[in-house]
Structure formats: structure tokens, C-alpha cells
Amino acid sequence: MLPTISPRRAFEMLKNGEARLVDIRETAEYAENFIPGARLVPLSIAKIYPLKDADAPDKPVIFFCRSGNRTDKASDLLRSLAGDAEAWQMEGGLSGWQKEGLPVQHEKAPFPLFRQIQIGAGALVLLGILGSYVWHPMYWLSAFVGAGLVFAGVTGFCGLGLLLARMPWNKK
Structure with missing residues (x-):
């Protein structure tokens, strides 16, 4: 020690x-x-x-x-x-x-990528649930995001993370 x-x-x-x-x-x-x-x-x-x-x-x-x-x-x-x-x-x-x-x-730092993924995934799930009240098949968006999160957890690869990493606010 x-x-x-x-x-x-x-x-x-x-x-x-x-x-x-x-x-x-x-x-x-x-x-x-x-x-x-x-x-x-x-x-x-x-x-x-x-x-x-x-x-x-x-x-x-x-x-x-x-x-x-x-x-x-x-x-x-x-x-x-x-x-x-x-x-x-x-x-x-x-x-x-x-x-x-x-x-x-x-220093002013951007949100860490993991937090951006949480915000993006959460917003898509919420959109799918709320959108299904207007157009019932919209619930599939929530199912798709959930499946993507499971896939990311199992494989270590996150397509949403890849997409968010390429956004302009994450560029130096």
C-alpha cells in the first residue's frame, strides 16, 4: 500500500x-x-x-x-x-x-460517448412508445433499440456509438 x-x-x-x-x-x-x-x-x-x-x-x-x-x-x-x-x-x-x-x-468537454449513447437510446425507446399511440407499429422502434442494446452488450460493438462518434460535436 x-x-x-x-x-x-x-x-x-x-x-x-x-x-x-x-x-x-x-x-x-x-x-x-x-x-x-x-x-x-x-x-x-x-x-x-x-x-x-x-x-x-x-x-x-x-x-x-x-x-x-x-x-x-x-x-x-x-x-x-x-x-x-x-x-x-x-x-x-x-x-x-x-x-x-x-x-x-x-475545460469544456463534450458529453462522454457512453452518456450520448444512453441519451440517444433512451430517446428512441421513448419515441417508439409514445409514437405507438399515434401509429401502432411504431413500438417496433423500441424493440429494435432494445435488441441493439442487447447485441452491443454481448458483442462489444455498438452501431449507435459508432454513429454518435462521427457527429460534428465529437470532432476535435
Whole structure:
């Protein structure tokens, strides 16, 4: 288990160049808000990502996530990724950092794709149910969307997700 460090102490160490701050949240979370100067290494790819800096390979590492739970659960993996460098987990994660009033950069990020799929699928099901009061065969729209969701869950491929990913608001 990684020892903990307060957000205020982590800020001081980062500001003085005494430590590296590593954000293990996923990219969609990072896109909404992040700590300036922290490096993003999503937990989902952390095993393959080198943490050593060429200019300071033994510089201590401070890991954090949104609330501290993911960091705590993955502390053994993160400890091994830090190698010989000293490593900590930041108390309270990004939420704790924000409670201390420390600097966070906010960005306007689009809805995550999964939420867009939920909104789109829910709207189509609702349209099918309400539309069936006007034109009875419209209920097939709800059945089609339900079947598509089951197919997506079983196969891991979502046609609605593919369609939404190509929408103009998801382009960089």
C-alpha cells in the first residue's frame, strides 16, 4: 500500500520540482478538469506506460485519481510502476485537491460517448412508445433499440456509438 500525502504537501512538492504528479483517471475525466503540471497515465494503460522521466528518473511520484479510491485499490500496481522512486497516493484525489483551493484547469468537454449513447437510446425507446399511440407499429422502434442494446452488450460493438462518434460535436 502506498503511503498518503496531503494535497497541500503534493502542491508544494510539485511547485518546487521535487515530485511528479501522475493522474490515473481516464482521458474523458481528464478532459473535463485537471491539475496543471500533472501527467496523465490512465490506469487502464498504466502497466505499459513508462513513468520514468529522462531528466529525473528517481524523482518521487505522487499518484491520484478523482476521489482516491482507484489509487488506493491499485496501489500495489502503482508502487511497482514507480520502481525505485519514492511514491505516494494523494489523500482525497482531485476532489481533495479542489477542497484545498489548489489550482485546477477546467475545460469544456463534450458529453462522454457512453452518456450520448444512453441519451440517444433512451430517446428512441421513448419515441417508439409514445409514437405507438399515434401509429401502432411504431413500438417496433423500441424493440429494435432494445435488441441493439442487447447485441452491443454481448458483442462489444455498438452501431449507435459508432454513429454518435462521427457527429460534428465529437470532432476535435
